[in-house]
Amino acid sequence: MASRKEAPSGKSLDSPVRQIQIEGLVRPHHQALQGSEVVQGVLLGLVVEDRLEITNCFPFPQHTEDDADFDEVQYQMEMMRSLRHVNIDHLHVGWYQSTFYGSFVSRALLDSQFSYQHAIEESVVLIYDPIKTAQGSLCLKAYRLTPKLMEICREKDFSADGLKKASVGYENMFEEVPIVIKNSHLINVLLWELEDKSTAADKHELLNLSSSTHLEKSLQMLMDRVDEMSQDIVKYNNYCRSLSKQQQQKHQYIQRRQQENAQRQSRGEPPLPEEDLSKMFKPPQPPPRMDTLLIASQLSTYCQTIKEFTSQNLGKLFMAEALQGTSSYS
Amino acid sequence: MSRFFATGSDSESEESSSADEITPKATGTTFNKPNKEAFTTNLILCCPLRFRFEELTNIIKTIRNAMKIRDMSKCLEEFEQLYRAFLKSKTIVDKEGVPQFYIRLLADLEDYLNQLWEDKEGKKKMNKNNAKALSTLRQKIRKYNKDFETEIASYKEVLNSSTNVISLCRCQDEESESDDDEDSEDWGSDSVDSGGESEDNEGAAASLAVVFLKKYKDGRRKRHKKIEQVEEEVDEDGEAEEGGWEKVKGGVPLVKEKPKMFAKGTEINSAVVIKKLTEILQARGKKGTDRAAQIELLHALSGISNENNLGQGILVKIKFNIIASLYDYNTNLAAFMKPEMWKKCLECIDELLDILFENNNIFIGENIAEDSENLAISDQPFRVRGCILTLVERMDEEFTKIMQNTDPHSQEYVDNLKDEGRVCGIIDRLLQYLESKGSTEEVCRIYLRRIMHTYYKFDYKAHRRSLGLQGETKSEQDQEESEGEDSAIIMDRLCKFIYAKDRTDRIRTCAILCHIYHHALHSRWYQARDLMLMSHLQDNIQHADPPVQILYNRTMVQLGICAFRQGMIKDAHNALLDIQSSGRAKELLGQGLLMRNMQERNAEQEKIEKRRQVPFHMHINLELLECVYLVSAMLLEIPYMAAHEFDARRRMISKQFHHQLRVGERQPLLGPPESMREHVVAASKAMKMGDWRTCHSFIINEKMNSKVWDLFPETQCVREMLVRKIQEESLRTYLFTYSSVYDSISMETLSEMFELELPTVHSIISKMIINEELMASLDQPTQTVVMHRTEPTSLQNMALQLAEKLGGLVENNERVFDLKQGVYGGYFNRGQYLAKIQLFEYLESEGAKKSQY
16 A cells, blocks of 8 residues: 555745655554554654655654653664664654544644754654555655744744734645655565455455544544634634723823823923833733644644545545446346 | 317427427327427437338328329329338338328328329320329329228228318318318318328327327428418408418428518518519519529419419419510520420410410400509409410420420430420410400411421321221221311311411411422322412512521422422422522521531521521431432433434533433442432433333332332332333433434334333324424334434534534634734635535535435
8 A cells, every 4th residue: 555656746845855755664553553542753764855765763652651750862862773773774854643533733743843843954744644544545644844833933922913924824834745655676566466465345445435434523523623713712802802902091091191291281380200001001911822823724634634535435425326326227 | 270280289390480389289198299308208219210200201291292283203203212111111110000191191192193093184284204103103002002901991981080070170160261161172181181180189099100290290280370370360361371371382492482472471462463573574684583583483473373363364474474484594596495494384385275265354465555454353354465376486486496406316306296296286276266366467377387387297197088098097096186187178278368368478478388388298289389380489489588488498399299299200300400409408498507608607697597497307308309300300301312412502401410420420330329319320321222121120129119219108109100201201212312223113112112002102202203303204004103314414413513613613703803903814714714614515415415325
């Protein structure tokens, strides 16, 4: 299955990495992938020209409550050293994470990807959906933060104004990097052989008509996000209202002050002393907008996956209808 | 008291206060010593004798006192002591023979007891202890007297002859006759005394001791006689007073009080007594007044006025004040009466009622002014200020207070509760009295008291009668009880009177609530409900005072339980919802204070709240209440949950029930249910699956029977109703939950599955179809339900929910726009939203398409 190649998109990206080439060997082969837990790991490889070649990976150890003092960095260094000993690429080029139904856009991902990209400019995050892959369509995507977002993250300015200035929207937070999967000949041979051997029934999974469970799950998650979004908006709304109210008060105050001063001046009295307005009218704490942005981004990813999924399924349904029609004629 | 005996010597008197007054004795017995000096010569002979006999006579004296005040338990106690003392002096008795005074007491006591025994009326009035003592004493004395049969017989003979002697004497002395007449009842034994003595004297056959004692007694009497003689000259009334003196002297603790009351020789008439009364009353409420002493004083005063025949007016007045001062005894409002005070109070009220019933010409009322009272003049009707109703109401409150302050799980509580009968009796009597004499308002008030003592009691005899089991009453008492009026009729009569006549809103409200409660308690659901709805109490009960609100809560709860018994699950649930949802049922019903409120209220508030508590015997079982509520909620909620499984905004019918379910789910390990709640939760889970048999076994089993269901009077009916409800609701739940997997289902199968008759199944399903709860149609010829399958699938449901949520989101977003703060970051634009809308349209079309296959 890994033999399918993603066509590199022609769109040029203004980043040091334009394409990612993944060795067929690289597969996050976690046992835990079957479960619902999110697994993460380290990608190793090389940068060749504008191509990032990922040649190996290893997982982060699973965290348990018991060994809280486990040193992750130590483990990574140890691991990379060991790999170097067996003459494998040991350059740290990014990390990977599993996902379910496309839910991966989160604050944690943003933060860690930011720190990766901050330290190693070329690093990417690979998102891998084990469930979808099991259903017959490989779901492997590489993402990088856009330079604009990097800028914002560096400055840690998540206020509405900051985001506005940087003109960062949910759609240009992440950039997807095209992936090319390259296998060695040996593997290609093996795959051909496997395809030959596998019975027709094995391939039918792709034609499975039942879509409701997947859709239900996706919808459920979509709904949860929408709820969160709603809450955020209400919060923001409240903030805006209190801000404008205060501004009004401030305005009134200033006006009154000016009037009084004008009166005093006409009477020849000295004007009133200036007071610190910012102290008198402390602006309310603006709610962080980054979370909303992330939710929006997540929502759009969900919509994307659902769209993809349903368009595929609709095709299948039409196919089935046609089949049924012909069978009833015969 | 004839002059004949005035010559008795006083040699025994310890105080020898009247020794100087001794006149030469008339009798010529050699052993009788006139004074102490003479007596000492005989000391060696007499000493042990005297000692023993003195002991006996002292006891006899107490017995006679006890007899006078009809204190049987005291009598019994003393009699036993006497018996022991007599055994001790056996040697002397052997030597000297049985002393005459001893025989005399035995004979008198027996007569007295027999007389009491015959007096059925009096016996009824006696309290339990006394009645018991009476029968024991009677048996004992009968047995004991057998040993002295001959002596007693001879004594009685003497008695008969002596009465002749007395009558002779009476002729001789006119003035002493009046005295005798007056006191003849009280002093019957005295004449016997004298008779005995005369016999002794005449026969001169008695032993030294007998005479000795006789003299002693006579001496005492003689002393008074002396005083009397002096006073006689002053006034005829003095004689009457003398009797009074004697009587007071009878009560041991009163001897000391005596000088305080009246100076010697004061003329005792109503004016004086009234003056004294006001004098005593003035001390009332003042600091340093001994309240106990005051009560004693008043008692003494009543005794005096009684003795002097000052008329019922004064007596009534004094009684009023005695009762009032009994109530006054506790200065603290929270403290409750001591048992002895309480007993006294009951007795007093009883006596007062006796007087009022006997004398029709006494008018009492709180509106009679102090100065327009008429206490003395007997030819006009008496007018006395005072309100017996208030006293009885106060008594009732005191009773409640006593019950509140007794540990409900002790024997003491049961004992106290036995007084309820007396309280009810008093209220009943007063009710009779007021019906003929009182004003409407007073009648209303006493009716309410009566209602308050009736409404919460389940009328078992009426219940039995309605079941047709009346003939099986076992004892006489049962028979007697079942002859009375049904409490339902009584309630109806009393309440209707109040509805018609009452002008204060509160009494009517209470009466209505009690009436509803009573109806509900006896399963007359429709009457109870109609009354509740007609009264419109639900609208304005929040303005009532807390006790009425508690009563209202109790009524609502009882109404709910009644509805449950009748199978009106929804009504039951609605009635109980308010009480149960607060989680403070205990507090709302006045059945206990909640601990968590301790810091929220101060000590004063707590006291007030404590005073509002309902006594334990009127409590409504809280577990029963909760169980009824939870089972009702289960029967309503489970089908509802099944029907609205995918509803985005489904309302909870019962929050508390959901809470219980959640608690059940949170259990890490689910064992077999233990508590009532766990049973209901387990049953609910079974019902969710449509498994009525398991549900049934969880709701109705040994444990639940003993905990809850057996508390109902008609247990069997309730259980049958419950089983049926469980079957029906399980069927509904089953159809809701599994209709999607059926194309069609035979009603016969359903009727077999749920053990319901076919018509019932038919009607349930029809109802569901009509209410559009079930998308199906009935196929008549095949008796099957054909499902339409038009309910949205879960996916479609979700899409709908999502659309709804997005609608909310857009609305919120537009509000942000409205504030015109500019567009931020462009994270939202119309296009995106439209894309989403398209998505849902697509989803729905796909769902519709899928349903075609």
